[in-house]
Amino acid sequence: xxxTSSELPSxxxxxxxxxxxxxxxxxxxxxxxxxYLKDKADPHYRDEAGASLLHLLAAKGNRAGVTxxxxxxxxxxxxxxxxxxxxxxxxxxxxxxxxQYLVQEGVRTEFLLMALGASSTDAYEMDEGVExxxxxxxxxxxxxxxxxxxxPESYTAPSSEDVTVAPAGPASAHPSNADYLSRRLTxxxxxxxxxxxNAVMMGWEAPLMELHAAVIxxxxxxxxxNVGFGLGLIDTYLQSHQPASHTIIEAHPDVYAKMIEDGWxxxxxxxxxxxxxxxxxxxxxxxxxxxxxxFGEYYDDLKQFHEHLPNLLMHDGxxxxxxxxxGTNSFFHDVACGLAEADLEEMGxxxxxxEVVMDDLGDETWKGIKRAYWSLPLYRxxxxxxx
Ligand SMILES: C[S@@+](CC[C@H](N)C(=O)[O-])C[C@H]1O[C@@H](n2cnc3c(N)ncnc32)[C@H](O)[C@@H]1O
Numbered sequence: 001x002x003x004t005s006s007e008l009p010s011x012x013x014x015x016x017x018x019x020x021x022x023x024x025x026x027x028x029x030x031x032x033x034x035x036y037l038k039d040k041a042d043p044h045y046r047d048e049a050g051a052s053l054l055h056l057l058a059a060k061g062n063r064a065g066v067t068x069x070x071x072x073x074x075x076x077x078x079x080x081x082x083x084x085x086x087x088x089x090x091x092x093x094x095x096x097x098x099x100q101y102l103v104q105e106g107v108r109t110e111f112l113l114m115a116l117g118a119s120s121t122d123a124y125e126m127d128e129g130v131e132x133x134x135x136x137x138x139x140x141x142x143x144x145x146x147x148x149x150x151x152p153e154s155y156t157a158p159s160s161e162d163v164t165v166a167p168a169g170p171a172s173a174h175p176s177n178a179d180y181l182s183r184r185l186t187x188x189x190x191x192x193x194x195x196x197x198n199a200v201m202m203g204w205e206a207p208l209m210e211l212h213a214a215v216i217x218x219x220x221x222x223x224x225x226n227v228g229f230g231l232g233l234i235d236t237y238l239q240s241h242q243p244a245s246h247t248i249i250e251a252h253p254d255v256y257a258k259m260i261e262d263g264w265x266x267x268x269x270x271x272x273x274x275x276x277x278x279x280x281x282x283x284x285x286x287x288x289x290x291x292x293x294x295f296g297e298y299y300d301d302l303k304q305f306h307e308h309l310p311n312l313l314m315h316d317g318x319x320x321x322x323x324x325x326x327g328t329n330s331f332f333h334d335v336a337c338g339l340a341e342a343d344l345e346e347m348g349x350x351x352x353x354x355e356v357v358m359d360d361l362g363d364e365t366w367k368g369i370k371r372a373y374w375s376l377p378l379y380r381x382x383x384x385x386x387x
């Protein structure tokens with residue numbers, strides 16, 4: 001990988017940079033930028049901070065320019081050397097409308113790539129996760145769009161040690177669900193950690209789990225399914241709602257052993273299916289309420305689970321999932337929410353998001369944990385029903 005970010009831009013690129021940074025944006029910006037690009041300005045130029053032309057246009061609130069540069073192949077999910085996305089550049093400069101436009105652009109691009117089987121979303125960790133993996137991988141994304149692997153053009157991505165929010169490594173470097181399931185786990189001080197100090201589940205999520213339980217099990221006597229036991233937080237809340245039947249799928253042997261030790265197999269209505277959800281689908285029934293929250297899985301796995309919902313959820317049932325996708329970057333998180341919403345809509349399932357204001361979790365929460373996986377001020381709790 002060659003870092004050419006310190007090289008001087010070509011004349012046409014310099015002229016384009018001057019245009020972007022000094023000219024007041026108008027609807028004509030799009031034509032002007034196309035002309036510079038025809039004159040061989042480099043659409044993949046990065047400045048010394050790693051900001052792409054799209055970042056610079058976003059900061060200027062230049063909507064026509066943003067459209068033109070995206071059309072020329074700029075990546076919507078580029079990050080600068082500090083890990084900042086184009087959405088953050090737009091929002092921080094006060095261009096909220098452009099921020100929303102960029103979110104829609106991200107959703108549209110990823111949705112199309114998904115349809116083509118070429119999405120970059122495997123870097124969206126489902127939940128508590130592994131360092132540096134919660135953003136869409138811009139390198140993967142570009143390679144996917146063009147059908148073959150390609151070196152980044154003018155920018156060496158910082159390593160995950162350099163920045164808190166870093167572009168993800170290649171998907172193949174992510175520990176797989178199978179790797180996670182072979183690691184030993186520790187339950188201590190209201191946390192469930194794996195042997196690599198990744199937080200599988202943490203006590204600070206209890207109030208969210210209480211809300212999820214109330215959403216999928218609003219009255220006694222319902223049949224509910226929870227995928228992923230973890231610390232048993234949501235299952236404890238679900239029990240307090242007195243379901244008629246309460247099915248729990250759990251894949252990790254250490255978690256399963258703890259469930260048995262704590263007597264979960266003897267609780268009212270509880271049926272435990274030990275195994276990966278992918279492997280126990282044929283043992284499932286149809287439920288009034290379903291919740292999904294696994295670990296070491298990615299957006300594609302969530303999407304795959306969603307594809308089974310028409311067979312698992314009653315016509316008037318309610319589904320929800322832990323919405324930790326890209327939970328340390330509001331722009332990528334907003335795109336992930338939009339993508340999940342669009343994918344569910346394809347199956348006739350409508351999503352509304354209940355907004356939950358979050359307290360700052362503080363550094364103490366993350367002590368001894370490999371990666372802080374949540375830092376956003378708002379949690380968007382999905383409430384999904386058939387239309
Ligand atoms: C984040 S925790 C769930 C926390 C839970 N919502 C709670 O309230 O405590 C994720 C759980 O999913 C389990 N898991 C991971 N992959 C799974 C899979 N493919 N199928 C079923 N369970 C899985 C993990 O072992 C872990 O116990």
